[in-house]
Amino acid sequence: MAVDTHMHRGQYRFRYPLEYRYALFSWPSAISAKCNGCGSEFPFSAVVPDTHVKDEESGGYRLVERPMSGPIPGRGTCLKCGRVSSMLSWPNDAHFRFPLSGGDIWAWNEEHVQVLRAKVAGDRVLERKLCERNHHLHYYLSRLPKQVVVKRNRMRLIRAIDRASRHEPLGKPVAKNHHGKLLGTGA
Ligand SMILES: [Zn+2]
Numbered sequence: 001m002a003v004d005t006h007m008h009r010g011q012y013r014f015r016y017p018l019e020y021r022y023a024l025f026s027w028p029s030a031i032s033a034k035c036n037g038c039g040s041e042f043p044f045s046a047v048v049p050d051t052h053v054k055d056e057e058s059g060g061y062r063l064v065e066r067p068m069s070g071p072i073p074g075r076g077t078c079l080k081c082g083r084v085s086s087m088l089s090w091p092n093d094a095h096f097r098f099p100l101s102g103g104d105i106w107a108w109n110e111e112h113v114q115v116l117r118a119k120v121a122g123d124r125v126l127e128r129k130l131c132e133r134n135h136h137l138h139y140y141l142s143r144l145p146k147q148v149v150v151k152r153n154r155m156r157l158i159r160a161i162d163r164a165s166r167h168e169p170l171g172k173p174v175a176k177n178h179h180g181k182l183l184g185t186g187a
Pocket of ligand 1 (some may be wrong): 081
C-alpha cells in the first residue's frame with residue numbers, strides 16, 4: 001500500500017493518537033549508516049514514512065505496520081570517500097551494531113545508542129529523561145530483545161557501546177580538542 005511520506009512532521013504529531021504511543025513503525029530521519037565503499041560512518045537523511053494513514057471506512061487513522069528491516073530511502077554522502085547513497089539496506093548498513101548471543105542488535109543513531117546504554121546499565125532516570133524528549137526512543141527500547149538486559153551480557157555490551165560512542169564523527173570539530181588547544185596555548 002502506498003504511504004504518503006510527504007506529510008509534515010507537525011501534522012502527524014498533531015493527530016498522533018495516544019493509544020498508539022508506543023506502537024510506531026517508523027525510523028528517525030537522521031540515521032548513522034556505514035559506508036559500503038570504505039566502511040566509515042556516514043550520515044544518512046532518511047525519508048520518514050507516515051506512521052498512520054487515513055482509514056476511509058472508519059474515517060479515522062490506522063497504524064501502518066511495516067518491517068523494521070529492508071530498504072530505507074533517503075540521501076547520504078560519505079564524508080570520507082564521497083560515495084553517495086539513496087537507499088539503505090537495514091540493518092546491514094547500520095553503523096552501530098552490537099553483538100549479542102542470538103543475534104546482533106543495532107541502533108539508528110547516537111541518540112539511540114545513548115538510550116540503549118541507559119537501558120543496559122539500568123539507569124532508569126536517564127532512560128526516562130531521554131524517552132520523554134523523544135518518543136521514538138521508548139518504542140525502540142520496547143522492541144529490543146530480552147537478552148539486552150540479562151546480567152551476564154551487561155558488561156560486554158556496555159563495553160561495545162562505549163567503544164562505538166567514542167568514535168568521533170569525521171569532519172566535525174570536537175569540543176574537547178578545542179579545549180585542549182586552548183589549554184596548550186594558554187600561558
Ligand atoms: Zn566511504
